[in-house]
Every structure is written in C-alpha cells, then in structure tokens.
Amino acid sequence: MLIPETSIHDALGRLILEFHEAEQAEGQVRAHGQMRFGAALEGPPGRLHGGHHAFVRTLPIVERISAHERARTFPCRVDVSMKQGLALERPIPFEATYRADAESWRLDTRFADSDRLVAHAHSIPDLPLLDAVELARWRTLYQESKPGDDSFEMFGFTIHLAKKLVWLESCDPLRTLPDSQHAKLVEPDGTLGPAFVTTQLDAVGATARGALMRHPHFTKHIDIRFATRNIPAETHLLCLADRTQVREDPRSESAPVQIQGALYGTATTPVVLVDASFEHAFAAGFVTVHPVDPAKFEALRRMRQMRQD
Incomplete structure (x- = not known):
C-alpha cells in the first residue's frame, strides 16, 4: 500500500522506487527504473506540478548514476518537455542515458514510455x-x-x-x-x-x-x-x-x-x-x-x- 507523503521534502526524498544501470561502450551509461510522485507534488488535480517536472525528471537521476561526480552537477541546464501529464501515487517507468568526459556531462531521459515526456540536462561553463x-x-x-x-x-x-x-x-x-x-x-x-x-x-x-x-x-x-x-x-x-x-x-x-x-x-x-x-x-x-x-x-x-x- 502506498502511503502519501505529508511534505514536499518527503515526496522528493522518496522519488526513485527502482534504479538499474549498465555501462555501455565509450563510457556511456544506460539506466532504467521507476519513480513515484507523492501528493505533495501536485499541480493540476492528480498530476505532477509543472515546475517539479523540470527537477524530478533530470537532477535526481543524474546524481543516482554511479559514474557521475555530484560535485560536477552544477552549473547546469535542464530542458524538459511536458506534452502529457504524469499521475501521482503510482509507479512511473523511466529510462535514461548518461555520458561524460573530463570537461562535461549530459543526461537524456524518457518517462512513461512516451516520446512526449523527454528531458535533457547537461553541464554548462561556470560563467555568469x-x-x-x-x-x-x-x-x-x-x-x-x-x-x-x-x-x-x-x-x-x-x-x-x-x-x-x-x-x-x-x-x-x-x-x-x-x-x-x-x-x-x-x-x-x-x-x-x-x-x-x-x-x-x-x-x-x-x-x-x-x-x-x-x-x-x-x-x-x-x-x-x-x-x-x-x-x-x-x-x-x-x-x-x-x-x-x-x-x-x-x-x-x-x-x-x-x-x-x-x-x-x-x-x-x-x-x-x-x-x-x-x-x-x-x-x-x-x-x-x-x-x-x-x-x-x-x-x-x-x-x-x-x-x-
């Protein structure tokens, strides 16, 4: 039985239900898993808040990748499409591809088996x-x-x-x-x-x-x-x-x-x-x-x- 979280931090802290990864050729990492969005993250009735989409579909995943160094995450850019909603309080599948070199990193994600829910995140130069x-x-x-x-x-x-x-x-x-x-x-x-x-x-x-x-x-x-x-x-x-x-x-x-x-x-x-x-x-x-x-x-x-x- 899923118990709704009582705070935003509870919901954000329990996003990832399952996470699996496998390193591919040339340092690329492919990952997949499931997320669950608690009621505290609601925007439209029964759906994930648009502002939370931009965070949860990118940064928690990149920092779960074992090859990623957390200290390198910021500064960064996220680019997230929301062409359909994501339901609350149920497991949502996702897949991700991560690649990095000495200078930069990049993450691409896809949620709910849909090309309408793709997102990208990548490092940017440390400039104003x-x-x-x-x-x-x-x-x-x-x-x-x-x-x-x-x-x-x-x-x-x-x-x-x-x-x-x-x-x-x-x-x-x-x-x-x-x-x-x-x-x-x-x-x-x-x-x-x-x-x-x-x-x-x-x-x-x-x-x-x-x-x-x-x-x-x-x-x-x-x-x-x-x-x-x-x-x-x-x-x-x-x-x-x-x-x-x-x-x-x-x-x-x-x-x-x-x-x-x-x-x-x-x-x-x-x-x-x-x-x-x-x-x-x-x-x-x-x-x-x-x-x-x-x-x-x-x-x-x-x-x-x-x-x-």
Whole structure:
C-alpha cells in the first residue's frame, strides 16, 4: 500500500522506487527504473506540478548514476518537455542515458514510455548567466513595474503583476512566510535548492501568460540554466517573468484555444531568479505554457479554485 507523503521534502526524498544501470561502450551509461510522485507534488488535480517536472525528471537521476561526480552537477541546464501529464501515487517507468568526459556531462531521459515526456540536462561553463547589461535591463523592468497593478495569493506567497513584469519575492521564508510553499521548500541545511528554483520560475512564467488570458493554463516546456545548487534561504530573492518578451511558440503542435472570442496558443516567457540588488543571477531560462481547453479538461473547475482572486 502506498502511503502519501505529508511534505514536499518527503515526496522528493522518496522519488526513485527502482534504479538499474549498465555501462555501455565509450563510457556511456544506460539506466532504467521507476519513480513515484507523492501528493505533495501536485499541480493540476492528480498530476505532477509543472515546475517539479523540470527537477524530478533530470537532477535526481543524474546524481543516482554511479559514474557521475555530484560535485560536477552544477552549473547546469535542464530542458524538459511536458506534452502529457504524469499521475501521482503510482509507479512511473523511466529510462535514461548518461555520458561524460573530463570537461562535461549530459543526461537524456524518457518517462512513461512516451516520446512526449523527454528531458535533457547537461553541464554548462561556470560563467555568469547574465551580463551587466542584461541584469540592468531586468532591474529597469522591475523598478518601472513596482508596486504593480494587481496581485494574488498562491500557496502562501504573493505574485505581483504589472504590464511589463510578473514577480514574486522570497526572503527567509521560514521566518517571514512559515506556512508557504517557499518555507516547505527550504532544505534541511537552510538553503533553497533546484526544486525551489524550478517551481517558482514556473509560477511567474506561467502567470505572465495566464494573467493575460485570465484562464487556466498548463506548462508544456521548461528550459532553465542553474548557476549553483543551493542559495541561502535568507537571501532576498526575486523571481521575474518578462511580459514584454512573451512570444508565440511556432513549433507547438497544440491547437489554439478560443477564450472570450480570442484565440490563444502556446507561448514562451523569459524568466530569471536574481538577488534583490540585481548583482547576481542564480537561474535564467524560459517557461512555455498553453491554455486549458475547457472541452477536454474535466478538472477545469478545480484548477480555477486554486487561484484566489
């Protein structure tokens, strides 16, 4: 009998049910196994949260590979497609291929025997994710957008909306927001790790598009570069999504959805995680979302209730 976990950390700590690997020619490693996603990782009703997809389908697997050196994992990039959902509280098969040399490593995964659930992760050079000009542009967007035009509460924290920007803040959440998702994502060593990064960038990236439609939506793709594994939880952080750079995805195979007389398709939004002084970028990338089709998604009403307008 499967017993649901009571916390995000419990669920993340018990992801892998089975894991088997075999070394192939030229140092390549092939692995397969099963994962189980606990109820604490829920996003859409009964399904894995989009932000958690980007973490659980890549980094826990690469660090389970016996040939991989954990100290080499970061900095890295993850590129994860979500063209179908993953159910909670049941074993989900996965397969992976890992290869590494003296300079780099790469992991490719496939879940639920489906080409609609492929993901990639690889090392990147240990260089700043954003240069001074890029940081200054994000700072200007933030300064021009404060205090915001609207806001709403989600999972115990506030998301702020303005014409050009969507953002959320985090600073010592165990003290300032003890009942929030942010506090639940603080690691035992007092830091915020990659699960925090992927879920919070997903939150602002999805909202940047979703607030325009004022309609439920789901994440289809996340592409994030990480500068580091852990960030001290007391760091004043800003998760930002640039609404001036939202772009339709010409590669999308999903049909546009009509919402209040207008058609909306798949769209991609740039996102970053920076310190509040805009001196350092901890993560940067893109979140791609698509509107829910009311005719095909029976849980639409429950998704609407998740947002407290």
